[in-house]
Structures are given as structure tokens and as C-alpha cells.
Amino acid sequence: MVLTLFLVTLFASSALALVYELTKGPIAEVKRIKRAIAIGKVVPEFDNDPGTEMKKLAVDGDTLYFYRARKGDEVTGFAVETYTRTGFSGLIRIMVGFRPDGTLYDVAVLEHIETPGLGDKMEKEKSFDKRTGESWTSQFIGIDPASFSLMVKQDDGDVDAITAATITSRAFCDAVQRAYDGLLEITDELDLDSVSGSTVEYSPE
Secondary structure (H helix, E strand, O other), X not given: OHHHHHHHHHHHHHHXXXXXXXXXXXXXXXXXXXXXXXXXXXXXXXXXXXXXXEEEEEEOXXXXXXXXXXXOOEEEEEEEEEEEEEEOOEEEXXXXXXXXXXXXXXXXXXXXXXXXXXXXXXXXXXXXXXXXXXXXXXXXXXXOOOOOOOOXXXXXXXXXXXXXXXXXXXXXXXXXXXXXXXXXHOHHHHOOOOOOOOOOEEEOO
């Protein structure tokens, strides 16, 4: 019986390891493509591969990723892969795009498990209004985080929360603020015009 149990366990673990190895590559490729699409959505037009000009920043036990977009020799913007763990259902990852002057260009949601019909309205397609041509995230486009308070209005900020999803809205603002703070922290490495200080630790690629 012990030998049988051992063989069954060995077979199961080997099968799991094989499946992991077979799927690891395709999963990584899907994530890479999704990330590349998100970068293309949140920064002005570019002709380089931002993935080859990536920087990392260690923040609160996780990592921010910065992608520099260029058209020729001119920097057109920066995409920041950021996160928050304060969502209603936990982790939220988004891509935030900035112009070279630090103003926000656009945002795209990468990952979340927020409540369907409520928190998931942070996704553009889930909150898009055909009458106005805008979504919930439209209010972030063009803002300057240096003067725009990235908190919901219930907390005396400038952001209109998603109806019945204030926690998700707060979390989204937290992720955007984290992206901006990180961007300012490594401004010299990214050739960003505006400069500020921060307490997070810079980790080169």
C-alpha cells in the first residue's frame, strides 16, 4: 500500500511538473502580449520597443515597471505598470501612461478580480457611455497629479467614485498615485522633465 501510494504521488507530481513546464512559456507570452497592448493604449505614438527600455522600482514588497516610449530620439511618454492590494477583492494591476511632463495620458486595467457590475467598471469597456463617449477612467486623462488630488471625493479628493464601488475606486487611485510617485523617484533615469523626492528604493534592471 505504501509503495502504491508512493507511485501515485510520484506520477501526480511528475504530471503537474510537466504541465507547468509546457504551459509556462505560453502563459508568459500571453502576459507579454497583453502588456505590450496596454503600453500601446496608454502612451502617445512611438516607434521603439518600450519593453527593451524597462526599469524597475521596488515598492512595498512588490515591483513597479517603467517603460519608456520614443519616436526616433524623442521621448513621447512613459508607461508604468503599477498595482494596489487595497481593492475590494485584493490585488489590482493597471498600466498608467504619462507624457514627458508628468501629466497623465491614459490608463488601462491589466488584472483584477473585482465584483462584476460594480468594481469591474474601472475597465473602460464596462463603464463606457455611448452618449458621452466617455468611461469612468476618462476623468484621469490629462490630469497633473502634482495638483490633482488622486483620492475620491468622499475623502476630499478630486475623483468621482464608481457608484456603489468606493473601495475599488480608492484602490484604483492608490495604484495611480503609486505609479506617479515612482515615476518621480526615478526621474533622472527616465529623462522626465519634472523632479521630486520619495522614500522608495530604486532597483536597477
